[in-house]
Amino acid sequence: MARTPSTPQPSFPRKRESRDVACHGKTSMDSRLRGNDEQRQSPSPLDDCCKDKWLTTTLGGLITLQRGFDITKAAQSNGVYPVVSSSGITSFHDRHMAKGPGVVIGRKGTLGTAFFIRGDFWPHDTTLWVKDFKGNDEEFIYYLLKSIPLERLDSGSANPTLNRNYAHLLRIAAPIPAVQKKIAYVLFTLDAKIDLNNRINAELEALAKTIYDYWFVQFDFPDANGRPYKSSGGKMVWNEVLKREIPAGWTDGVLTDIANITMGQSPAGDSYNEEGHGVVFFQGSTDFGTRSPDVRMYTTAPGRMAREGDVLVSVRAPVGTLNIADRACCIGRGLAALNSKNGSGGYLYRVMADFKQIFDRRSSEGTTFGSITKGDLFGLKVLIPDTRTLQSHARMANEWIRSSALRDKENRELTRLRDWLLPLLMNGQVRVA
Numbered sequence: 001m002a003r004t005p006s007t008p009q010p011s012f013p014r015k016r017e018s019r020d021v022a023c024h025g026k027t028s029m030d031s032r033l034r035g036n037d038e039q040r041q042s043p044s045p046l047d048d049c050c051k052d053k054w055l056t057t058t059l060g061g062l063i064t065l066q067r068g069f070d071i072t073k074a075a076q077s078n079g080v081y082p083v084v085s086s087s088g089i090t091s092f093h094d095r096h097m098a099k100g101p102g103v104v105i106g107r108k109g110t111l112g113t114a115f116f117i118r119g120d121f122w123p124h125d126t127t128l129w130v131k132d133f134k135g136n137d138e139e140f141i142y143y144l145l146k147s148i149p150l151e152r153l154d155s156g157s158a159n160p161t162l163n164r165n166y167a168h169l170l171r172i173a174a175p176i177p178a179v180q181k182k183i184a185y186v187l188f189t190l191d192a193k194i195d196l197n198n199r200i201n202a203e204l205e206a207l208a209k210t211i212y213d214y215w216f217v218q219f220d221f222p223d224a225n226g227r228p229y230k231s232s233g234g235k236m237v238w239n240e241v242l243k244r245e246i247p248a249g250w251t252d253g254v255l256t257d258i259a260n261i262t263m264g265q266s267p268a269g270d271s272y273n274e275e276g277h278g279v280v281f282f283q284g285s286t287d288f289g290t291r292s293p294d295v296r297m298y299t300t301a302p303g304r305m306a307r308e309g310d311v312l313v314s315v316r317a318p319v320g321t322l323n324i325a326d327r328a329c330c331i332g333r334g335l336a337a338l339n340s341k342n343g344s345g346g347y348l349y350r351v352m353a354d355f356k357q358i359f360d361r362r363s364s365e366g367t368t369f370g371s372i373t374k375g376d377l378f379g380l381k382v383l384i385p386d387t388r389t390l391q392s393h394a395r396m397a398n399e400w401i402r403s404s405a406l407r408d409k410e411n412r413e414l415t416r417l418r419d420w421l422l423p424l425l426m427n428g429q430v431r432v433a
Contacts, residue, residue: 054175054428059148060168063141066131067107067164068123069097084117085124086110096120101138103130105145111162112150116142128164140180143187144172147426173428182432183425190418197407201291204400211396212350219247221389241381255380259338259348263315263374264304264331271301278302284334285314285321291408292326302330306337309401311349313338316371318363320356322349326405336377344390346397351382 059065068084071093076083079094086106100119105112108126116139123129133141148170155163174180215221219236220228230236235248242252255261266283278300287293293312306312306325314321316334331337340348385393424430 053179054173056171056173058168059170059172061134062136062144062172062174063130063134064132065105065128065164065167066123068104068125068127068129070125071122081120081122082117083122083124084115084127084129086113086126088113088115089117090124093122095122097122098129098131103138103142103145104128105150105162107162107164108159111154111160112145112148114142114145128162128167135177136174137177137180137184139184139188140174140177143184143422144174144426147422148172175428179432186425186432187418187422190414190421194411194414194418197411198290201404201407204404208346208397208400209350209353211393212347215389215393216347216350216383216385221385222392242383246383247385249386251384253382253384254378255338255351255382256378257384258341258344258351258382259311260341261378262304262306262310262331262337263377264333264335264337266332267299267301267303267330271299273298273300279305280327280329281332282306282312282329282335283332284316285318285323286334288312288314288321288323291324291404292412293323293329299330304331304337305329306331306335307339309345309405310337310339311345311352312336313352313377315377318359319370319372320352320359322352322356324349324401324405326409342387342390343398344394346401347385347390347393349401350397355380 071083073091076091077094079092081093081096082089083091083093084104086109098121100117100121102117102121102123104115104117104121104123104127106126107128130138130141150162150167151160153162153166155161155166175183219230219234223229223232223234225232229247236245237248238244239246239252246252267281271278272281274297276298278298279302280295281297281299281302282293283297287296306329308325308327310325312323312325312331313336314334315336325337338348338352339345421430425432
């Protein structure tokens with residue numbers, strides 16, 4: 001089909017020489033989308049050795065994309081079927097419009113982001129969904145769509161929009177379904193391990209919060225006889241500073257009584273780099289990940305440092321957001337780093353999580369926190385339990401933090417491996433035996 005000004009025809013390259021382990025060449029994102037004219041004019045080694053297992057076609061020849069169905073929040077009834085928008089599952093409805101398993105990609109707003117849905121679902125109007133897989137493996141199609149820079153097909157309107165007619169014209173190469181299943185199995189195995197680690201960490205986080213609430217909010221920590229303190233008649237005394245009753249022997253204080261605090265300070269701008277020179281640098285909460293920050297920037301002139309295991313707190317909006325440093329790092333003026341003075345890092349983290357809830361609640365009530373000053377942070381009023389209770393709690397909580405950190409580190413390595421393998425498997429540079 002001839003290219004016309006009104007119908008852009010981006011292409012996806014044919015496959016390069018397949019290798020069982022890796023490929024020494026590199027392909028830019030631009031060339032993957034534009035294609036390579038020289039390659040198209042001459043047969044590739046893959047065409048010679050694997051022509052019975054791969055085919056060159058268009059995306060529309062492989063699958064059929066369909067625009068989703070409009071539905072307002074008011075029109076939805078609580079149910080079990082996920083409503084999938086361009087940002088993922090946003091709600092649930094009592095009806096579905098598509099049978100699972102299915103694949104959905106962002107059409108409007110967030111373009112090209114792919115989601116795999118196991119069961120029946122409602123694809124929202126802001127998405128495109130695969131109406132017909134044409135005999136291809138659903139999981140493979142999900143990863144194929146993830147590997148294509150579909151966001152570059154923005155039709156140019158004020159609100160970013162992906163036109164399925166343009167997407168259908170993309171030239172791609174894909175293996176036969178038997179090979180598709182092997183590729184998808186490798187990638188889904190990695191994702192399944194990542195998901196398992198995330199679920200374990202989420203359950204540990206929920207357990208840690210439950211124990212913290214039980215011990216330090218309800219005050220039913222184990223007494224000297226192993227019985228719940230308050231429920232068993234443990235003595236409670238009124239604390240005028242905290243404006244509540246607390247266990248006898250406990251007291252009040254400020255955050256600096258239980259934590260060493262380092263306020264961040266941004267290095268000189270000309271020291272920043274993305275090439276890995278110097279020390280990892282986190283400017284603020286925009287660098288935060290699920291548990292630990294994502295490495296984006298380095299500095300050759302580090303100033304204020306955080307240690308591995310420190311609680312990182314955002315001191316600028318959104319104030320109080322938390323992460324845990326998974327390495328020694330330089331911190332900018334948007335962050336503060338805290339570590340426990342008595343080895344009770346788990347207690348310190350939960351105290352700061354409580355403050356985050358307070359800041360969020362006040363913000364929802366109309367009190368906007370653009371930042372928190374050093375004096376305000378240092379002077380936050382805290383409950384200080386007795387040493388025996390803190391040590392007992394630390395033996396549990398610190399182990400949970402350690403194991404969660406190991407799973408988080410493993411997930412980062414698995415994610416890097418998956419993201420490295422994805423384009424290589426999708427363009428034939430790595431083969432699955």
